[in-house]
Amino acid sequence: MHFRRLKLTGFKSFVEPSELHIEPGLTGVVGPNGCGKSNLLEALRWVMGESSAKSMRGGGMEDVIFAGTSGRPARAFAEVVLQARTHDDEELEVVRRIERGAGSAYRVNGRDVRAKDVALIFADAATGAHSPALVSQGRIAAVVAAKPAERRAMLEDAAGISGLHVRRKDAEQK
């Protein structure tokens, strides 16, 4: 899967609509401390279905919405759009939006879907919200400090088999 474009509106420090074109190959994000590099990575993880507020460095899920500054009012919603090209060379657009007091919702190619559907899209792609390819600051220390069960989950992610759990759970519910 090739990620082509990431659009952010009201997400953390990205208060005005911002668009990032992702070219094939390696992408580097550079800038001074606090400019939003980690926020960009979090936006990517969030649109892919991240459900843990803690791993988004927030207390609650609504903390991803621009909280306001002395000169700028807070926003009522945050939205992230990820456009990608799939293995089958098809266009994929995933939208996640959260509104204060109303929770978050997903759309895939214009249709309303469940969080679980988004998890399934990325489950096998080694590109999911918990993909070993996304290593955030502090993650290495977290691996060292993790309890055995947590470390096992991390290793399963790294081995690319955690998608199997998502599929098994989905199958068990049918």
Ligand code: ATP
């Ligand atoms: P470093 O180089 O130190 O790792 P960074 O480029 O990764 O920095 P980020 O951590 O992405 O920076 O951005 C931090 C900034 O984002 C802070 O200024 C913080 O106030 C701002 N920020 C985070 N969440 C929100 C929010 N909900 N509303 C407004 N600003 C936010």
Ligand code: MG
């Ligand atoms: Mg950072």
